[in-house]
Amino acid sequence: MAENTAQEIVDTIGGPGNIASLTHCATRLRFELNDNSIVDKAAMESIPGVMGAVPQSGNRYQVIIGGGVQSVYNDIQNLPVMATAGAAPAAGKSDADLKADLRNQGVRGKFSWLDSFFEFLSDSFRPILGVLLGASLIIAIAAVLDALGVVEFRSADKGASWFFYDTMWRGVFYFLPIMVAYNGAKKLNVDPWLGAAIMGALMTPEFTDNVKNAANTTCTTNATLGTDQCVAHIFGLPLQMNDYSGQVFVPLLMVGLLAVVYKMLKKIFPENLQMVFVPFFSLLIMVPLTAFILGPIGVWAGNGLGSGLSYMNNHWPIVFAIVIPLLYPFLVPLGLHWPLNALMLMNIKTLGYDFIQGPMGTWNFACFGATAAVLALSLKDKDKEMQQTASGALAAGLLGGISEPSLYGIHLRFKRIYPSMLAGCLAGGITIGVLGGVTTNAFAFTSLLTIPVFSPMWKYAISVLIAFVVSMAVVMIRGYKDPVTAAVTADGNNAALAGTTDATVGRRVADAAAPAATVGAAAATTGAAAAADAGATTAAAAVAKAVKPAMEPDAVTEVTSPLAGRVMPLSEVPDAAFAAGVVGKGVGIDPSGDTVYAPAAGKVVVAMDSGHAVGLSLDSGVELLVHVGIDTVQMGGNGFQLHVAKGDRVEAGSPLITFDRAAIEAAGYSAVTPVLVTNPKKFASVTPLTESGEVAVGDRLVSTTGKPAKLEG
Numbered sequence: 001m002a003e004n005t006a007q008e009i010v011d012t013i014g015g016p017g018n019i020a021s022l023t024h025c026a027t028r029l030r031f032e033l034n035d036n037s038i039v040d041k042a043a044m045e046s047i048p049g050v051m052g053a054v055p056q057s058g059n060r061y062q063v064i065i066g067g068g069v070q071s072v073y074n075d076i077q078n079l080p081v082m083a084t085a086g087a088a089p090a091a092g093k094s095d096a097d098l099k100a101d102l103r104n105q106g107v108r109g110k111f112s113w114l115d116s117f118f119e120f121l122s123d124s125f126r127p128i129l130g131v132l133l134g135a136s137l138i139i140a141i142a143a144v145l146d147a148l149g150v151v152e153f154r155s156a157d158k159g160a161s162w163f164f165y166d167t168m169w170r171g172v173f174y175f176l177p178i179m180v181a182y183n184g185a186k187k188l189n190v191d192p193w194l195g196a197a198i199m200g201a202l203m204t205p206e207f208t209d210n211v212k213n214a215a216n217t218t219c220t221t222n223a224t225l226g227t228d229q230c231v232a233h234i235f236g237l238p239l240q241m242n243d244y245s246g247q248v249f250v251p252l253l254m255v256g257l258l259a260v261v262y263k264m265l266k267k268i269f270p271e272n273l274q275m276v277f278v279p280f281f282s283l284l285i286m287v288p289l290t291a292f293i294l295g296p297i298g299v300w301a302g303n304g305l306g307s308g309l310s311y312m313n314n315h316w317p318i319v320f321a322i323v324i325p326l327l328y329p330f331l332v333p334l335g336l337h338w339p340l341n342a343l344m345l346m347n348i349k350t351l352g353y354d355f356i357q358g359p360m361g362t363w364n365f366a367c368f369g370a371t372a373a374v375l376a377l378s379l380k381d382k383d384k385e386m387q388q389t390a391s392g393a394l395a396a397g398l399l400g401g402i403s404e405p406s407l408y409g410i411h412l413r414f415k416r417i418y419p420s421m422l423a424g425c426l427a428g429g430i431t432i433g434v435l436g437g438v439t440t441n442a443f444a445f446t447s448l449l450t451i452p453v454f455s456p457m458w459k460y461a462i463s464v465l466i467a468f469v470v471s472m473a474v475v476m477i478r479g480y481k482d483p484v485t486a487a488v489t490a491d492g493n494n495a496a497l498a499g500t501t502d503a504t505v506g507r508r509v510a511d512a513a514a515p516a517a518t519v520g521a522a523a524a525t526t527g528a529a530a531a532a533d534a535g536a537t538t539a540a541a542a543v544a545k546a547v548k549p550a551m552e553p554d555a556v557t558e559v560t561s562p563l564a565g566r567v568m569p570l571s572e573v574p575d576a577a578f579a580a581g582v583v584g585k586g587v588g589i590d591p592s593g594d595t596v597y598a599p600a601a602g603k604v605v606v607a608m609d610s611g612h613a614v615g616l617s618l619d620s621g622v623e624l625l626v627h628v629g630i631d632t633v634q635m636g637g638n639g640f641q642l643h644v645a646k647g648d649r650v651e652a653g654s655p656l657i658t659f660d661r662a663a664i665e666a667a668g669y670s671a672v673t674p675v676l677v678t679n680p681k682k683f684a685s686v687t688p689l690t691e692s693g694e695v696a697v698g699d700r701l702v703s704t705t706g707k708p709a710k711l712e713g
Contacts, residue, residue, distance in 0.1 A: 005049040006075035009063060012044045014636075016081050020059070024073040028054075029063040036061045037609055038636045051389055051410070124184040124252060128176075132443065135169040139442040140450040142166075173348075173443065174245040177203065184255035190262045194279055195255045198286045202244045202295060217241070240296045246348065250298035254290045261285055309343065313355050313437065321433030324356060325363035325425040325467070329418065344443055358438035358460055361446035362428025365464035368397040369471030370421040371406040374414075374480050376472075386410075401445030414480045424471025432463035548621025551682055553709035557620050558689065560599040561701040562656070562675060565591035569691045574670050575630045584625055584676030585686040586702050589695070591673055596626050596657040597697050598650040607648075608633070611640030614656045615678070622704055623679040628659050630670040639663030653698075677702060684708060 010016060013031060020032040033039070036059045044053040044063060049072065052064040065072050076082060142165065145151050151162050177199045185195025201207065219230035230241040244250055265278045313320045331340070340356060347354040375390035393406040411417045432438060438460040444450040446464070454460035550557035561567075566589065573579045573588040598616060606615030606625070612632040616624045628640070639660040644650060664671045680686045683704045695701060 005047060006072055006079055008047045009044070009050065009072070010076060010079060010081065012040065012047065013061065013063075014038045022073070022076065024065075024069050029065060029069060029073060029076075031061040031063070033059045033061050035059065040610065040633050040636070043633060048385065120184065120187050120252075123187045124180050124255075127183050128172075128179050131172050131179075132445070135172040135443075137449055138165075138169040139444060140453050142169075144452045146452075169442075175203075177244055177247045177251045180248050181251035181255055184252055185258060188255060188259035190255065190259050191279065194262070194282055195251070195258055198254060198258065198283065198290060199244070199251045201283075201287045202242075202250075202291055207291075208243065234292075237292065239292055242295055242299050244295065247298065249301055250290070250295050253294045253298050254286065257289065257294065258282065258286050309356065310347075310351075317437050318430070318433035321359045321362075321437060322426065322429035324359035325366065325429040326422060328360055328363040329367070329421060329425065348441065348443060353439040353441050354443070355437060355439050357440050357444060357446060358454055358463070359429055359432055361454070361460065362432055362463050362467040363425050364397070364401060364403055364446040366421050366424030366428055366467040366471040367403045367406050367411070368394060369424050369468035370417050370475045370480075371397060371410060372468070373420075373472040373475035374410055374417070376476065377480060398448050401447035401450060410480075416478060417475060417480050420474040420478055420480075421471050423474045424467045424469075427470040428463050428467025431466045432459065435459040435463065438463075548619075550618075550621040550704050550706060552706050554684075555706040557622060557704045557706075558700050559618075559622055559624065559677070559702045559704070560652075561589065561695045561697055561699045562599045562624075562626050563589060563591050563596045563673065564593040564696050565589040565673070565694070567688075567690050567692055567695050567701070568672070569688070570674065570676075573630070573672055573674050575674075578627070578630075578674045578676070583674070584678035585680045586674065586676040587688045587691060589673045589675060591628075591659075591661060591671055592694070593697070594659055594661060595655055596628065596659075596673075598652055598654040598656055599624070599698075599701075601649075601651045604644045604646055604648040604650060604656075607642055607644055607646045609642075610635065610637045611642040611657060611659075612637075614642075614644065616650070616656075621682070622677055625674070625676045625678050626656065627674045627676070628657055628671070629664050630672060632664060632667075632669050635664070635667050635669070639667070675701065677704060680704075682707075 009029070010019075013019060014033065014035065018034050018038065020034055022032075023030045036055055039053075039055070039061060041053045041055065044050060049065065050063055054062040054064065056062060142151070142162075151158055178196045181195040181199035182192040186192035214232060217230055217232040232239045232241055262278065262282055265281050266274055269277045309320070312323075328340075340360075344354045344356050344360075347356065371390055371394045375387065375394055378384075378386035378390055390410060393410060396402045397406055411421065436459065438454045438456060440454045442453050444453045451457060451461055451464070549555060568588045568590065570581060570585070570587055571579050578588070596614065600618045600620060600622075602616045602618035602620075602624075604614060605617045605623075606613065608614070610633050612629060612635070613625065613627045616626075618624060632640075641658040643655045643657065650656070659671075661671045677683075677686045684707045685705045687703050687705070689700045689703055
């Protein structure tokens with residue numbers, strides 16, 4: 001099974017020849033491709049074990065696997081076809097080295113600097129997530145023992161045994177700057193041990209004790225915080241003394257400048273001298289620069305951001321408690337949450353506690369509540385694949401506090417979940433704000449196991465419970481699939497429909513339902529776009545809310561044929577999903593021509609990159625999908641020419657797709673083309689006007705009837 005999954009991923013990605021490099025992170029396979037336009041996203045997501053697929057700029061492509069990503073990565077690397085592939089990692093190069101090489105070759109998109117920045121932040125922390133999680137659980141155990149009265153967690157006179165216990169978690173956070181510096185330097189293609197050594201220099205006893213206690217060092221006490229601020233005079237220059245243990249901003253700033261210095265020195269010295277003189281001058285330059293300039297800047301920046309959030313928390317606690325959980329669902333998928341995580345660590349270092357993690361925890365539990373609802377619904381639907389995905393994601397969340405498997409595996413695939421999840425975030429945020437907020441003395445992954453580290457624990461427990469329950473309840477009520485997908489799932493459970501296997505039906509359903517679902521979503525957007533846009537005018541909003549002609553009570557609207565050919569009943573279309581009518585209602589056409597035309601004026605809402613399908617939102621209100629051939633998405637665009645793009649305005653007779661029937665049949669696929677109304681529930685009926693015989697472009701094909709007017713009173 002694992003080998004089959006690995007082979008299917010490689011085949012769907014375009015084969016080994018399309019892979020420039022392959023790495024992985026905690027949950028995702030990260031591909032650098034020669035051409036990511038040939039990858040069919042729907043086909044990728046239908047592979048067993050794949051939670052989702054994320055195309056990115058610069059021919060990068062991510063495949064979401066979840067916790068088993070390492071095994072899938074190994075299986076792919078062990079495939080015989082990868083042995084001679086140009087994609088195979090170069091001997092002796094790490095994943096980070098490969099990615100840095102590719103970045104230097106310019107394989108980036110329009111916003112490459114932004115991509116690189118957030119990749120830098122993510123990859124500086126990602127490798128140490130495991131030890132951070134482990135340390136947070138050790139803290140959680142200590143907090144439970146404290147709550148039970150076994151030992152006073154923060155006591156200064158507890159026994160040596162408990163001080164020794166503290167070393168098991170404290171070392172992770174004390175030496176965190178060195179770990180971040182190592183990872184950050186490695187990410188920027190700099191000797192990682194050099195980055196670690198520079199940061200370590202500011203954490204040695206010579207710096208933290210001897211310099212601080214030297215005769216020419218003066219200290220002042222901050223009466224408010226009860227802390228000492230010392231300034232040493234080094235060769236006549238003032239040096240602000242800071243405790244850099246637990247810092248994250250400083251090493252990030254330091255390695256950014258180190259990368260510039262390091263690469264400059266490598267250009268200056270010949271290769272046979274670099275081993276000695278590049279590290280020598282790097283230390284000589286970067287240790288003073290970090291101590292005198294970057295260190296204080298990093299501390300000031302961190303303290304400033306922390307103070308700003310602290311001010312909001314102190315003066316507008318309810319606003320703060322609501323904003324944080326509503327912000328995180330949008331920050332985490334983009335990797336933008338790392339600065340806030342860094343602030344949490346900064347708060348613990350400077351204040352002795354953190355106030356961000358409590359509200360953040362309500363978002364996490366709202367996320368897990370939505371996943372629990374999906375698990376319950378998948379059990380009801382007997383959807384085994386989703387059961388496996390949701391159960392794994394829920395376990396990772398509740399026990400480890402990790403949201404990525406839920407986000408990438410489920411929530412970002414089914415957009416109905418996000419509004420439901422935000423309801424849980426809002427409810428949890430309001431609760432924690434009304435109760436007065438919570439704090440924690442430790443950096444903790446917000447899971448069931450770490451609830452005891454928050455104080456007051458009962459406030460936090462109630463808040464995350466409400467977030468979990470509200471999110472779960474709303475998803476259970478609203479469902480997580482759009483109507484088309486839900487129908488597809490229900491029909492897929494009876495896959496004997498056309499004598500095909502479950503896997504074949506699933507792949508065809510994904511191919512058919514993806515553009516159809518987008519048509520439906522775009523139709524909803526078209527109907528309310530102006531009203532939803534904060535900048536829309538009143539007149540535009542009125543137009544957007546106007547009833548479409550086809551949806552007027554009892555209105556009959558005819559849709560003409562978009563292509564020439566022989567008409568057949570939809571039930572005779574050689575595809576289980578189309579034939580069952582779960583994607584939409586209409587007819588099939590065995591084409592005699594080679595071009596698809598717009599049957600009426602409207603907007604293009606779906607234009608598949610492979611050129612085989614187009615979705616239109618007609619001005620009448622009818623949503624139409626024209627899908628040329630069966631399973632033709634597998635052709636990767638060969639034999640198809642797309643004449644329009646998503647968002648284009650078309651008029652009746654505008655060419656949409658030109659296709660080569662001979663190429664379709666030579667590839668082993670049927671050219672039968674379903675022409676479907678994908679929003680049939682908006683109408684009282686959708687009726688084929690002909691189900692046999694030949695039609696020409698523009699001939700009457702399908703009619704819709706508006707729902708009867710509602711009786712008043």
